[in-house]
Amino acid sequence: MFGTVDLRIQCVFRAQPPHWRVLIHLSSTTLSGFNLAHETLNYRTMPFRLQQIQSVNRMNLHRVLLATLLLCSPLVVHAQISWSGIYDFEIKKGGTGSSLGWNQLPNDYIQLNVQNLQLFVDASIDDGISLSAKIATNRQTASDPRYLDLELANVTFWHLAGNALNISAGKILTPFGAFTRRQLSPDNPLIGQPLFFYYQTNVSPQTGYLDAAAAAYAQSSYGGMLSTIYNGGYYVGADAFGSFANDLIEYNIALMNSPLSSPNTSINLDKDLAFHGRVAVHPAIWGTLGFSYCTGSFLEHNSVNSFYDALGGLGSFKQNTAGIDVTLSYLFYEINAEYIHNDYDAPYVVYDTSGYGWYRSGLPGNGSLTLSSDEVLVDVKIDLPFYPGLYVAGRYNTLSFGKIIDPYYLSSTYGQSISWDDDVQKYALGVGYKPAHGVLIKVGYEWTTIDVTPRPNLDVVAAQVSVSF
Amino acid sequence: MDCTPRPRLLRLALAWILFLLAMGFHSVLQAQGVGTIEGKVEVPPYSRSAAVQVPSRYGSLASAESPAEMQKQRAPEVTNVVVYLEGQGLESVHRTLPPAVLDQRNATFIPHILPILKGTTVKIVNRDKTYHNVFSLSSTKKFDIGRRPTGEEVPVTFDKTGTVQVFCDIHSHMSAFIIVLENSFFIQPRADGTFSLDGVPPGKYTIRAWHERFSAAPQTVTVTAGQTSSIDFMLQ
Numbered sequence: 001m002f003g004t005v006d007l008r009i010q011c012v013f014r015a016q017p018p019h020w021r022v023l024i025h026l027s028s029t030t031l032s033g034f035n036l037a038h039e040t041l042n043y044r045t046m047p048f049r050l051q052q053i054q055s056v057n058r059m060n061l062h063r064v065l066l067a068t069l070l071l072c073s074p075l076v077v078h079a080q081i082s083w084s085g086i087y088d089f090e091i092k093k094g095g096t097g098s099s100l101g102w103n104q105l106p107n108d109y110i111q112l113n114v115q116n117l118q119l120f121v122d123a124s125i126d127d128g129i130s131l132s133a134k135i136a137t138n139r140q141t142a143s144d145p146r147y148l149d150l151e152l153a154n155v156t157f158w159h160l161a162g163n164a165l166n167i168s169a170g171k172i173l174t175p176f177g178a179f180t181r182r183q184l185s186p187d188n189p190l191i192g193q194p195l196f197f198y199y200q201t202n203v204s205p206q207t208g209y210l211d212a213a214a215a216a217y218a219q220s221s222y223g224g225m226l227s228t229i230y231n232g233g234y235y236v237g238a239d240a241f242g243s244f245a246n247d248l249i250e251y252n253i254a255l256m257n258s259p260l261s262s263p264n265t266s267i268n269l270d271k272d273l274a275f276h277g278r279v280a281v282h283p284a285i286w287g288t289l290g291f292s293y294c295t296g297s298f299l300e301h302n303s304v305n306s307f308y309d310a311l312g313g314l315g316s317f318k319q320n321t322a323g324i325d326v327t328l329s330y331l332f333y334e335i336n337a338e339y340i341h342n343d344y345d346a347p348y349v350v351y352d353t354s355g356y357g358w359y360r361s362g363l364p365g366n367g368s369l370t371l372s373s374d375e376v377l378v379d380v381k382i383d384l385p386f387y388p389g390l391y392v393a394g395r396y397n398t399l400s401f402g403k404i405i406d407p408y409y410l411s412s413t414y415g416q417s418i419s420w421d422d423d424v425q426k427y428a429l430g431v432g433y434k435p436a437h438g439v440l441i442k443v444g445y446e447w448t449t450i451d452v453t454p455r456p457n458l459d460v461v462a463a464q465v466s467v468s469f
Numbered sequence: 470m471d472c473t474p475r476p477r478l479l480r481l482a483l484a485w486i487l488f489l490l491a492m493g494f495h496s497v498l499q500a501q502g503v504g505t506i507e508g509k510v511e512v513p514p515y516s517r518s519a520a521v522q523v524p525s526r527y528g529s530l531a532s533a534e535s536p537a538e539m540q541k542q543r544a545p546e547v548t549n550v551v552v553y554l555e556g557q558g559l560e561s562v563h564r565t566l567p568p569a570v571l572d573q574r575n576a577t578f579i580p581h582i583l584p585i586l587k588g589t590t591v592k593i594v595n596r597d598k599t600y601h602n603v604f605s606l607s608s609t610k611k612f613d614i615g616r617r618p619t620g621e622e623v624p625v626t627f628d629k630t631g632t633v634q635v636f637c638d639i640h641s642h643m644s645a646f647i648i649v650l651e652n653s654f655f656i657q658p659r660a661d662g663t664f665s666l667d668g669v670p671p672g673k674y675t676i677r678a679w680h681e682r683f684s685a686a687p688q689t690v691t692v693t694a695g696q697t698s699s700i701d702f703m704l705q
Binding site for chain 2: 247286435
């Protein structure tokens with residue numbers, strides 16, 4: 001090595017509007033101190049977007065890289081780094097009512113789409129310390145490669161107490177449930193994702209319960225609608241995990257900046273930390289039984305709910321989620337089943353068109369509704385041993401909603417017991433084939449019923465090529 | 470007193486001497502019937518990717534090992550080379566080979582490279598407490614043995630020569646190679662790169678060195694009975 005390479009990353013949070021400013025400075029300097037080349041890149045992060053604003057102190061990035069290669073020849077590697085990735089290409093066709101909320105399809109036309117590109121980096125820093133990160137194209141703007149998400153970025157300290165304790169810190173995957181760890185396309189036997197990832201319920205992250213009128217304007221005026229688990233389940237926090245009794249019992253507990261449904265765009269801990277946890281038992285090699293729980297304040301501060309600051313804040317409105325997952329497998333058969341019960345303790349913030357503005361509705365008690373839902377997911381996969389690489393799979397997924405007393409005074413069911421959202425049942429069948437290691441081709445058909453009524457306009461037929469590299 | 474040995478005793482002694490001489494000569498003949506090939510293999514510095522050990526990437530991390538720990542467990546890369554002979558007449562010569570077993574231990578195939586003779590049945594054994602689903606999509610041999618419990622041996626016979634790359638469908642980082650060869654004259658170098666292939670019938674052969682990533686040009690080696698031929702490989 002004839003010099004040094006300096007890489008510095010500076011992160012500064014700006015409040016108005018809330019965003020991160022990231023400065024990446026890369027320079028190559030000889031041992032005598034002469035600076036061969038340097039480059040500073042200036043990025044601004046918005047939710048789901050990493051946008052380069054400008055380059056400052058620019059001396060041309062490729063000169064920096066060339067200088068780096070010259071200085072560091074022969075290369076001295078202090079951290080072993082491995083890159084890997086997943087690439088998904090899809091062809092989809094949905095019915096006229098297909099939408100991102102139900103079938104991840106924005107319209108009813110045939111879609112040819114690079115659905116996802118994910119790049120993983122794993123670095124072995126030292127014995128017992130590693131770093132993992134993942135950059136992915138944004139799921140909701142999959143057709144636009146400009147938008148990237150830093151979905152994972154964490155450091156892990158291994159074997160702090162043998163197998164019993166390991167700690168990860170940073171942006172990590174929630175330990176809740178089992179499907180979160182099977183969501184990547186090489187591990188998902190079908191093409192679509194479960195309802196708890198994408199079905200947008202009548203809950204706003206800003207105003208709580210959405211009545212029928214508000215739901216129509218949810219995206220524009222109410223901050224959107226929440227799914228049970230947000231966008232794959234990545235949150236910022238710290239996670240302790242390990243196993244006991246010769247791996248019979250496995251645990252994973254985390255403190256995160258938000259519960260499962262929250263988009264967690266704000267990095268300020270203006271509410272209590274959320275708890276995510278799972279304990280799993282492996283009584284036999286063919287079976288796993290897991291229990292999960294998550295609790296945290298799900299509402300995001302916004303001007304529409306700022307009046308709550310004088311009422312004790314938003315922290316008392318919590319999402320509580322419990323789950324049970326079972327995996328049974330033997331030879332060529334695998335069954336994964338998951339049950340999730342979710343409760344929102346949600347306010348009912350409404351807008352007074354007469355000019356009063358946003359206010360909380362006069363609900364009894366503490367002015368909140370308990371919005372409950374139950375979801376069941378069952379996946380079955382059968383490998384065909386007579387044709388290695390080929391399998392068939394099926395999925396049953398249902399989401400049902402509890403009852404509330406209709407608080408919307410303009411509704412015909414005002415004061416009556418109603419279901420706070422429409423029950424959904426989703427079915428999927430598919431075939432998968434691995435022509436080579438790391439390449440998976442899937443074809444699938446998915447159909448949906450709403451309140452057990454078939455909805456052909458929501459059906460989707462899709463083909464996917466997933467490449468792991 | 471007559472000191473002349475009895476004729477019968479004399480004949481007996483002569484017979485013994487001739488017998489011993491014949492045994493010795495046979496041994497000499499045997500020793501002079503085969504040769505040895507010795508040499509050294511060198512490979513470039515190569516660190517196999519030490520990916521984080523996670524079943525299906527996001528799977529359980531319990532009992533997982535850090536990438537640094539996994540890297541330390543690996544044998545020197547030169548031991549993953551297979552040196553083998555090609556030539557007429559070698560198929561008919563029998564050499565005793567160790568049992569062909571492909572273990573899964575700590576979510577790793579052991580050995581990483583398994584050279585075998587065509588027609589060999591490999592026992593695939595899961596030594597871990599978790600499932601492995603061993604499969605191959607190589608044209609030489611496609612198979613999928615499914616999820617097997619701890620200790621269960623699954624025999625798979627390899628009838629075609631070629632390279633078979635083996636994976637686990639549950640642990641994507643696991644891989645191994647089974648090299649199916651035409652004859653039994655193959656060997657893997659020691660940790661220092663040296664190898665010694667003995668019992669080779671005299672003749673002229675092609676000797677090759679196989680590695681999953683690097684290669685070297687094949688060489689011709691002439692084996693003379695009772696002598697040692699020297700061949701080195703520098704893989705690139």
